[in-house]
Amino acid sequence: MRGVEVLSFLVSTAVLYSVYLILASSMEIEYGELGLPSFAKAAFFALGAFAVGALTVRLGALLTGVALEGEFKLVSYRYATLISASVARNPALGLALFAVPLLVALPLAVLMGLAASYPALRLREDHLAIALIAFSESVRVVARNYEPLVGGTFGAGVVDFLAWLRSPWKELALLAVALAMGFGAWLVEYRISTSPLGRVLRAVRDDEVAAQAYGMDVARLRAQILALGSAMAAVAGVLYAFYAGTVNPDDFTVSRTFIVVLMVVVGGRGNPFGPPVGAAVYLLLDRGITLVKHYIPVPFDVNYLSYILMGLLLILLLLKRPGGIVPERPLLTLRRALPQRGSAAAPQQRGAEGGGPAGT
Amino acid sequence: MLDVLVGALVYSNLLALLAIGLSLMLLTCRVSNFAHGDVVTTGLYAAYTASVLLRVSPYACIPFALLAGGLVSLLSFLLVFDPLRRAGGGPVTLMVASMAVGIIIRYSLHAYADVMQRTLGVYTRQFVLSDFELQLAGLRVPGVLPLSSLTAAVLLVSLYVLLYRTRLGVAMRAAIENPQLAESLGIDVKRVFAIGWFLSGALAGAAGVFLPFRVISDPDVGWSMLLPAFASVVVGGIGSLAGSVAGAYVVGFSELLLSYLLATLGVSTAYRPLISFAAIVATLLLRPKGLSSLWSR
Amino acid sequence: MLLEVRGLHAGYGKIKVLSGVSLTVGEREVLAVVGPNGSGKSTLLKAIFGLCTVYSGSVLFKGVDITGLPPHKRSLMGLGYLPQVGNTFEGLTVRENLLLALHDGSKLEEGIGKVAELMPELGGLLDRRVRTLSGGERQMVALAMVLLRNPSLVMFDEPTAALAPRVARRVIERIAALRDELGVSVILVEQNARAALEASDRALLLVSGQPRFFGGSSELLGERDLVKTYLGL
Numbered sequence: 034m035r036g037v038e039v040l041s042f043l044v045s046t047a048v049l050y051s052v053y054l055i056l057a058s059s060m061e062i063e064y065g066e067l068g069l070p071s072f073a074k075a076a077f078f079a080l081g082a083f084a085v086g087a088l089t090v091r092l093g094a095l096l097t098g099v100a101l102e103g104e105f106k107l108v109s110y111r112y113a114t115l116i117s118a119s120v121a122r123n124p125a126l127g128l129a130l131f132a133v134p135l136l137v138a139l140p141l142a143v144l145m146g147l148a149a150s151y152p153a154l155r156l157r158e159d160h161l162a163i164a165l166i167a168f169s170e171s172v173r174v175v176a177r178n179y180e181p182l183v184g185g186t187f188g189a190g191v192v193d194f195l196a197w198l199r200s201p202w203k204e205l206a207l208l209a210v211a212l213a214m215g216f217g218a219w220l221v222e223y224r225i226s227t228s229p230l231g232r233v234l235r236a237v238r239d240d241e242v243a244a245q246a247y248g249m250d251v252a253r254l255r256a257q258i259l260a261l262g263s264a265m266a267a268v269a270g271v272l273y274a275f276y277a278g279t280v281n282p283d284d285f286t287v288s289r290t291f292i293v294v295l296m297v298v299v300g301g302r303g304n305p306f307g308p309p310v311g312a313a314v315y316l317l318l319d320r321g322i323t324l325v326k327h328y329i330p331v332p333f334d335v336n337y338l339s340y341i342l343m344g345l346l347l348i349l350l351l352l353k354r355p356g357g358i359v360p361e362r363p364l365l366t367l368r369r370a371l372p373q374r375g376s377a378a379a380p381q382q383r384g385a386e387g388g389g390p391a392g393t
Numbered sequence: 394m395l396d397v398l399v400g401a402l403v404y405s406n407l408l409a410l411l412a413i414g415l416s417l418m419l420l421t422c423r424v425s426n427f428a429h430g431d432v433v434t435t436g437l438y439a440a441y442t443a444s445v446l447l448r449v450s451p452y453a454c455i456p457f458a459l460l461a462g463g464l465v466s467l468l469s470f471l472l473v474f475d476p477l478r479r480a481g482g483g484p485v486t487l488m489v490a491s492m493a494v495g496i497i498i499r500y501s502l503h504a505y506a507d508v509m510q511r512t513l514g515v516y517t518r519q520f521v522l523s524d525f526e527l528q529l530a531g532l533r534v535p536g537v538l539p540l541s542s543l544t545a546a547v548l549l550v551s552l553y554v555l556l557y558r559t560r561l562g563v564a565m566r567a568a569i570e571n572p573q574l575a576e577s578l579g580i581d582v583k584r585v586f587a588i589g590w591f592l593s594g595a596l597a598g599a600a601g602v603f604l605p606f607r608v609i610s611d612p613d614v615g616w617s618m619l620l621p622a623f624a625s626v627v628v629g630g631i632g633s634l635a636g637s638v639a640g641a642y643v644v645g646f647s648e649l650l651l652s653y654l655l656a657t658l659g660v661s662t663a664y665r666p667l668i669s670f671a672a673i674v675a676t677l678l679l680r681p682k683g684l685s686s687l688w689s690r
Numbered sequence: 691m692l693l694e695v696r697g698l699h700a701g702y703g704k705i706k707v708l709s710g711v712s713l714t715v716g717e718r719e720v721l722a723v724v725g726p727n728g729s730g731k732s733t734l735l736k737a738i739f740g741l742c743t744v745y746s747g748s749v750l751f752k753g754v755d756i757t758g759l760p761p762h763k764r765s766l767m768g769l770g771y772l773p774q775v776g777n778t779f780e781g782l783t784v785r786e787n788l789l790l791a792l793h794d795g796s797k798l799e800e801g802i803g804k805v806a807e808l809m810p811e812l813g814g815l816l817d818r819r820v821r822t823l824s825g826g827e828r829q830m831v832a833l834a835m836v837l838l839r840n841p842s843l844v845m846f847d848e849p850t851a852a853l854a855p856r857v858a859r860r861v862i863e864r865i866a867a868l869r870d871e872l873g874v875s876v877i878l879v880e881q882n883a884r885a886a887l888e889a890s891d892r893a894l895l896l897v898s899g900q901p902r903f904f905g906g907s908s909e910l911l912g913e914r915d916l917v918k919t920y921l922g923l
Contacts, residue, residue: 064485070485070488152677152678156677156678157484158483158484158485159425159484159487159488160627160631160677162425162485162488163425163627163673164673164674164677166620167623167669167673167674168674170620170670171666171667171670174663174664174666174667175664175667178661178663178664288496291489291492291493291496294489294492295489295493298489332507332511333503333504333505333507333508334503334504337500337501337504338500338504340497340500341496341497341500341501341504343493343496344494344496344497344500345493345497347490347493348473348490348494348497351477351482351486351489351493352476352477355480355482355486560789560790563782563786563789563790566779566781566786567779567782567786567790570779570781570782571776571779573776574776574777574778574779575779575790576761576762577741577762577765577771578762578765578790578835579762579765579793580762
């Protein structure tokens with residue numbers, strides 16, 4: 034492969050990794066720490082992407098004074114290219130087209146997350162999971178059929194907000210944005226996990242009744258965490274939409290949620306290093322198979338193998354090493370600045386003792 | 394309108410076969426089995442393959458579907474769900490495992506579909522099978538209607554007889570209620586559950602035989618029946634076998650009749666899955682015991 | 691000796707409950723196990739039946755070392771165990787419960803006949819779901835299930851716990867009468883110490899998992915200090 038192709042491949046893998054890191058971090062907070070099976074993840078992910086798909090072309094057209102003629106589903110790609118050309122001359126336009134969908138998606142995701150937390154109070158965990166999956170599929174079905182949103186099965190074109198940069202700066206800029214978002218999301222997850230809040234979450238996860246007896250407001254915690262997780266997923270969706278250049282509702286099926294759960298379980302629940310490891314494992318498998326597929330002679334599409342392998346990997350892990358690759362362990366909570374360092378009189382604070390039963 | 398009713402009945406028959414299996418697996422291992430839809434697809438392809446190889450109608454190949462579905466389900470129990478159950482896995486962990494199992498089955502079927510197409514020279518994706526027609530009570534109906542109804546009736550009644558009139562059935566219901574007491578009375582709980590899982594898979598496999606006569610089929614088709622099947626279980630009352638059958642007919646008819654109604658009002662029938670979602674959420678939040686609250690103490 | 695327990699140390703996982711308990715039960719004998727709450731009486735029965743962790747010591751039944759044998763095999767040898775709760779299948783009918791209790795399912799009618807002799811009230815309840823029966827009736831079904839397995843030794847875990855005092859005394863007397871009517875031996879764990887001691891032949895006093903007295907029941911009743919301190923009598 035030529036240099037440019039290699040760079041392109043690497044950048045796209047890194048951007049995809051960042052997207053998954055954001056998603057896995059959000060799932061880790063909800064499911065790994067709080068024990069809430071946030072199985073509508075694909076829907077919140079979609080929310081961010083749909084905001085981009087629905088808005089960049091229309092907003093771009095509005096801002097550049099172009100009138101949209103024809104059905105959205107048929108013309109969005111054409112206009113996307115057209116407006117990208119305008120962005121090439123006008124960086125501010127590009128940045129606006131990036132910022133607005135983000136600013137629209139975030140509060141919507143928070144609201145939707147809060148709404149989803151209400152059934153979370155009343156339902157047992159696997160029933161909640163089913164309800165959230167059903168909700169997620171419903172979002173997809175609506176988006177798939179209500180064509181004005183993102184063009185139904187045709188999908189929607191996305192304006193290239195970095196059109197004002199030439200290669201390779203464009204790829205590098207996207208990479209920078211992605212890595213910043215990914216690392217930021219992970220940092221949020223890390224801070225929560227290693228803070229007293231993390232201990233509270235894990236306490237609720239391990240024994241809700243006991244936690245309530247100690248005065249923890251479980252309902253409020255769930256609402257807050259789901260709102261946060263949903264917002265993070267929406268951010269991932271925005272990033273993903275710009276990366277892919279197109280938004281298609283069928284990209285946001287339950288399989289997407291499952292892959293995120295897989296990453297968290299494989300990487301290790303209840304551990305801040307779980308999400309980066311899990312996302313890496315998944316991408317390695319996925320990209321790895323893409324690279325070697327020419328060398329694997331099978332009478333069927335090799336991509337199927339990657340799914341089968343991932344399923345097997347997850348089951349093997351659940352059976353043999355349920356804690357994941359990086360299992361939960363007692364964490365040190367953040368140390369406040371102590372007057373005497375290294376003195377026996379200044380004890381370190383310890384986090385949750387070991388892990389709760391990994392299977393709950 | 395007749396076509397809608399025919400479709401609704403066929404659909405409900407299939408949902409009933411799925412839903413009762415889901416209930417049984419929920420009762421024995423506390424798992425909401427997301428691989429069950431793929432067991433349906435397994436039965437579908439087993440019957441299809443047999444019918445091509447033996448040059449008979451797929452309807453005659455129901456035994457193959459029963460066997461294939463039962464074996465796949467049994468294997469998943471022995472290799473995945475029973476070990477996880479005994480290791481103390483919680484309901485969500487089991488559910489996640491079931492999704493993994495489902496993916497393995499589904500993509501294996503995708504691979505199989507490619508191989509089958511190449512070696513047997515038949516369409517294995519996006520295909521339908523042509524049905525024969527019957528005169529029934531003066532109306533022309535497709536063969537799948539009486540056949541699916543008959544099959545569902547026979548299988549469901551047989552299951553009922555097994556559960557309520559045989560010692561194995563009593564042992565199974567006992568083991569479901571109190572596995573420890575059952576063990577101490579000498580009942581091999583694992584063997585009894587394994588039989589239950591085989592039967593659940595067999596019923597789902599049988600349902601798969603009828604699908605290609607009504608809908609465009611491919612390896613993902615069973616998965617698309619899963620959510621309505623869960624809705625049937627929820628509406629019928631989680632934990633009630635009879636409830637899940639009743640729920641299947643309620644959900645099946647509601648889905649088709651409602652979407653027919655909405656279609657006459659200009660709403661696309663593609664929104665049909667929303668009905669299952671609404672049914673699940675409404676039942677869980679408003680009347681969690683579902684239909685079974687009508688007859689349970 | 692029908693049952694011999696030697697130096698038993700047992701508990702649940704990491705939690706040790708019993709320390710060095712020894713006892714014997716002979717043929718046609720009723721042994722009462724009494725003691726304050728939490729002294730490990732229920733745990734003792736579970737350990738003998740094989741339902742909790744045994745750290746050291748042994749249990750011999752009919753001369754055979756059964757430590758480590760799975761519970762249902764002990765049941766097949768003639769050891770019966772009637773726990774306080776979870777001793778019947780509530781969703782099943784009485785008849786179905788009895789069917790499961792039998793080693794040989796084909797002898798159901800015969801078994802029902804035998805049980806109806808001892809507990810005539812059960813006859814009319816055969817097709818009722820256990821869930822619909824009263825507490826006393828449920829205990830009867832549970833007892834019938836144990837008896838149908840032709841036990842040589844039956845262990846009762848606080849059978850009168852949910853019953854009114856007057857009924858309790860009668861139940862204890864009936865349990866002791868099994869020794870005479872069926873020739874079985876009985877281990878009776880009871881909170882109701884006086885009634886249990888008065889109806890039994892021998893007694894074991896357990897305090898905090900340790901044996902404090904093992905001998906004749908009337909003898910224990912005579913030990914004023916022990917009886918007052920640990921049994922509140």
